Amino acid sequence: xxxxxxxxxxxxxxxxxxxxxxxxxxxxxxxxxxxxxxxxxxxxxxxxxxxxxxxxxxxxxxxxxxxxxxxxxxx
Numbered sequence: 588x589x590x591x592x593x594x595x596x597x598x599x600x601x602x603x604x605x606x607x608x609x610x611x612x613x614x615x616x617x618x619x620x621x622x623x624x625x626x627x628x629x630x631x632x633x634x635x636x637x638x639x640x641x642x643x644x645x646x647x648x649x650x651x652x653x654x655x656x657x658x659x660x661x662x
């Protein structure tokens with residue numbers, strides 16, 4: 588691992604990640620949230636708005652479905 592990769596990892600681990608989708612158009616049926624290195628940090632916050640649902644997929648299979656609310660992701 589290079590010096591810059593180590594610095595990015597250390598800086599990135601200092602902030603709480605917030606996953607939230609704001610759609611002003613109302614036309615989006617499905618959206619894949621981009622996540623750095625395909626990883627969601629332990630302790631990240633998930634915000635699901637009214638009229639939204641969040642489906643987590645792991646290895647091609649549905650893992651968790653979240654209804655409107657705020658969640659702290661622990662696994």
